[in-house]
Amino acid sequence: MSKQTAPIGVFDSGVGGISTLRTLAQALPNENFIFYGDSANAPYGEKSSEKVCVLASQVLDQLKHHQVKAVVIACNTATSAAKQQLMVANPNLPILGIEPALKQAVDAGRQHILVMATPLTISLPKYQAQVAKFQATTQIYSLPCPGLADTIELGHAGLPRIQALIDQLMADVKTQPIDAVVLGCTHYPFAADLIAAEFDHPVQIYTGYEGLAKNLVRHLTDQDLLRTAPNTDRQIDFYSSRNTPEELALYRHLYRYGLDQ
Structure with missing residues (x-):
């Protein structure tokens, strides 16, 4: 070819x-x-x-x-x-x-940004440097999500478990004034609607x-x-x-x- x-x-x-x-x-x-x-x-x-x-x-x-x-x-x-x-x-x-589309969310003027990612992604210097670059002017909440990618591997049959895990992971952040969610793992967009539904107000989802x-x-x-x-x-x-x-x-x-x- x-x-x-x-x-x-x-x-x-x-x-x-x-x-x-x-x-x-x-x-x-x-x-x-x-x-x-x-x-x-x-x-x-x-x-x-x-x-x-x-x-x-x-x-x-x-x-x-x-x-x-x-x-x-x-x-x-x-x-x-x-x-x-x-x-x-x-x-x-x-x-x-x-x-992770953190820069895209910042450039769009979002002020309270939740970044959901795997524990390794959030711990690496590359991500930490991005947060340091923007955190002076933007409130960034970094949420490691152990187990979420693995649970999404179950597909449609795993929806009850996916929902339960999202409820658990987001319990402490969903009451914050989040206006954007950056999905820093390519598994997570499959659950984007479930994640957005955790909030009692509209949020913008960013995937990159x-x-x-x-x-x-x-x-x-x-x-x-x-x-x-x-x-x-x-x-x-x-x-x-x-x-x-x-x-x-x-x-x-x-x-x-x-x-x-």
Whole structure:
């Protein structure tokens, strides 16, 4: 295959990156995609940075077997912990990562921002530096959410457990004057409606997906990799380290419907 017609690889620690994939597929309608979920090792957000780097490198090797022309790390934790190392080890492969959309919320004038993320993402210097940059003028509430990504891995069948865990995690913050929620893990957008419903007032949800999609288009265009011709036989393929028919069926279902059914 030519470089332009090669697929774009997208990976996450599990099903969460499928929420990112949906946005990228809409923004790039002529591109083929390969999604790899490392569900056998999910969640990344409660592992060490060193372990996440090892796992992310192993997943990237799997995607390279499919001759991908670019890779999107659809995992905030893996982006923070492993992106730089992956770029150094693969200098000829465009590698982009999802970032918590804290800056986007600040730029929009939000004054009381809740950031929900995995414990590892919140503990890393990269996130702490972002908070330090904005906290003089903005009230930022950092909420580590242990177990939430793992529970969302259950899909629609896990909705009661997802709801119960969100109730528990947000008990102390939902009474604060929050006007924006930054979802700093790609699993969490699947539960965005449940999270927003915790508040007795409207809140704006930020995921960072739109910025990531624009960044990907820009990278592909600059490197003459963007597929502009109509793709009448588009392919979006799913792979998982938990390689069972049930897991792959869950991926396809979440891509089509989210947690709604």
